[in-house]
Amino acid sequence: MTTRTTRTTRQKILITGASAGLGEQMARDFAAVGRDLALCARRTDRLERLREELVAAHPRVTVSVRALDVNDHDHVFEVFRAFRADLGRLDRVIVNAGLGKGQPVGTGRFDANLHTARTNFTAALAQCEAAVEIFREQNAGHLVVVSSMSAMRGMPRNLTAYAASKAGVAALAEGIRAELLRTPISVTTLFPGYIASEMSARAARTPLMVSTAKGVRAMVRAIEAERVQAKVPAWPWVPLGFALRHLPLRLVTRAG
Template sequence: MPTSSHSAKGVILITGASSGLGAGMAREFAKRGYDLALCARRLDALEALKSELSGTRVELAALDVTDHAAVFQTFRQFREKFGRLDKVIVNAGIGEGAPIGKGGFAKNRATLEVNLIAALAQAEAAMEIFRDQNAGHLVFISSMSAIRGMRGAMTSYATSKAGLAHLAEGLRLEMLHKPINITTLMPGYIQSEMTQGQNTSKTPFIIDGAKGARLLADAVESGRNHVTVPRWPWSVLGAAMKMLPLSLLRRVT
């Protein structure tokens, strides 16, 4: 039987919560008094994360978001356990890719399947619940790379995140003036498990994971439609990137 017992601040479901920005946001929202529904492929990592969190209710589920039927089942089960879902953060993603035409099709296909097609499944599952509740807040973790096409190994990643941003905007148009809110978050460079093994010493404007998670949580709580994280300098750089000719864009990406 479902239970209606949940935090006064609400219940947040986060996908890809076992590491990186997902785990960071889980820690941050736990501090802020939210109950959490956390899912990822690695249940052992989720268990380790749960052991860090105190003072809030945390439910876990192993989930590979490319198993689309499992996405619907997991989201419904979380709702049954808590009685409702207030926010769903579509966070699960991968950053692998290869230059087009250099033998990396499998990596590029996987990037699109995880970051875009699986995100669609998560959006469908979340919106099914929110429409039934007539309330909810759906959050998509896109990227500043979505603003323009990127070259080399970033091409498929930027494509997936651009598609995600358009998916969010389409939903936002449909939900305008309705009690279901849609937020698109556009992070810049944030240290995470995805950046491990990379030399980030020359990465411009990169911030540490804890600060990134705090700013992302602030952005979610703001309920704003579209937020760059951090706002400075990415809101300015994003506007500039939209206007740069390709010759200049190549130099800065």
């Protein structure tokens, strides 16, 4: 796996979708090592409680919170710029906000699949645009895009639109990385496997599911190392990712 080495400490970190699940736990992990945080989500009551928790546990850490619906694209740019003003700069932006609902294609639930596609891809594009605009002005920064192991192949049933949106966002991140290869701006794409969260709570139980804390620790290690791409946790998702890429589609369909 390709790794980008760096001695830069990304002190000021913006996380979208930070009111629950993976985003919330990433905020805890980064605060624990002294990073200043910009946290946004729709549920500001939960953000405020998280801010109070983090500041109480880590008094030297600055935590700024703002309401954001990532599907309000103009507001994405406004909020990112406001966070930059709050913290003085943004060293890392983690594009984490997303949703997992969806229905089999052609069953009359285009609304659910469209919402998934807009939130997981179009809104992610807006977040990437806003982040990289700031990084270009600073001539420095680290963009992190959270995709999914579902992006490895087309998936059946309720996962079809979700997997496609996550594959799209992974390709988007790679394109941005290609654009910025010879700059001080780095890009990481994460492919999480089954990690316990609010989004995964309604999914079928699986022995491959790991706790939020364990899964996010793996994510944070990959982010801090500024890996180009990382399947997390590495076991069992690195070998399973290879299998998903190469198995006949009929077997992938059974797994989905």
